Amino acid sequence: MVSARAAVVVLAAVLVAAPAWLPPFYVYLAALCLVTGLLAMSLNLVLGYGGLYQFHHAVFYGIGAYTAAVGITRLDWPAWLALGAGPVAAAAAGLVIGFFCVRLSRLYFGMLQLSLGSFVWIVALRWYPVTGGDNGIHGIPLPAVLQTLGGAYACVLVTVASCLAALWFVVRSPFGLTLQAIRDNPQRAQVMGVDVRRHQLAAMVLAAFFAGVAGVLYVVLERSVFPNMLFWVLSLEVLVMCLLGGWFTFSGPLVGAALVVALRTLVGRHTEYWTLVLGLLLILLIFFLPEGIMGEVGRRLRPRPAREAARAPRAGGLHA
């Protein structure tokens, strides 16, 4: 654990110092990695820790971003109010969608969510006067502090760091532990007197809130929103990030998201066939690294007897 703590300190130091020594493009890229990382980690709260088939997480990301964008450009809200309203709206959407979904299990849960989420996507796509339809909204005016890359980066870094701290606190809390108990064996949790659905719903609302924060940060960074932010393909891409990093680890999704974002930029320079690369990567991952990068790192760092012990209780985790 000492090494993990050291890694966090080093990473934090590097990220804080980044604007001083990195070219602007890489500062922007680092911010994008952080935003996407927060999105993936918010998904993992319900996916890895909650064992829920959250198939359409991007909806909450999109709702957070669109709320901020529409608030600023169409409703003339003060910018800070609109930015703050994003996560709240996302959490409210999480409550509504979650209320219906937690009554179902597994694949049905995922499919109902896909259905409700697609509904939201169509509203964003078709409600031209408000959402700008398939063009989205561009050039969103932001407070002066956020208009420079340095300001936006600082905002992203501080917000993501606080959110990760909050998520860390959540998964370690009695609530987080109960959530993991439900994931491993819902029946047993139920028999022990845990209100399974209420815990799952609470997890969904929290996850939606943090996804909404990520959406708002995207607006801070890009000053634009577009309907693909709540399209199902993005949701699956975020799932892939969680898998790549390792969805039974805390930091895995952040690592996975950073890798995917960085790879997309890098590969995108050389070929237009980025999704082919991502697809092949995903297939290789499923065959050779099913626990993800951080899962594998954690397994190798653990002493041998603990490895077997650590593998066993997860067996039931995400099985249907």
Add this chain to the structure above:
Amino acid sequence: MDAGAVTGQLLVGLSRAMILFVVSAGLTFVLGVLRVPNIFHGSLYMIGAFVAWTVAEAFAGHPAGLWAGLAVAPVATAAVGLLVERLLLARLYHREHLMLILFTFGVMLVLNDLVKMVWGPTYRSLVPPPSLQGAVSVLGVALPRFNLVLLAAGPVVAVALWLFAHRTRVGKLARAAATDRDMVDVLGVDVSRVFALAFAVGCFLAGLGGALVAPTTSITLGMDHTLLVESFLIVIVGGLGNLWGALAGSLLFGLTQSLGLLVWPQFAIAFPYAVTAAVLLVRPTGLMRSAW
């Protein structure tokens, strides 16, 4: 709103429903037998449309081109599906669902970029032969002549698939393996081959759907994106693995969308999603009995 407009929209919706049914029937068959939610089903639909176009082009306007395309496209997609199943998917059946879903998503990403490589990002259109152009009058409203082919295709596929699943030995084995794979295995049947065949049948239908839709729409990258979500929802609403459920779901989807156009054109495509959500709230496991 006059009766003619309603009848017209009903017929258009019915044609759309038949396309949706052909595609979802394949999806639900694979889900029922193999329990794999196949995300690249949509890609195969798109490939089916592109292959049908290529074949029809090769005939250089000869009327037989369309029919040749309709025949070749499903076979091609079945071959692609079979290849993926035998080489990769067959090694993953013991893994958890989420892994299977993500695997098929990976294949989707690869296939879609391969389509981009082969056919490029431009729009294509397949013009039906003169005998199928123009409109016919059905119940007093004009309907594109090609839609008659669509309206016939749905019932034909339904009956054929039902006969396959209930009247052939391999179809019965597939249904038995869906219920209890291990028992069928113990009885000396090579379940793996049954699965492969069932998967190929599902992929065949995806390609057939694509070939059928080709003359009615512009064939382009991304044509699979909304269709995939639609057919997944149809399958869920109908009851996983239930053929008649897929038919009911397709009708629900096709008709609510086309009638929605009369009510609120801008948001017509939202109607089916709202109805699906409503159905799932009342009957969480679908309209008909699930095979699971």
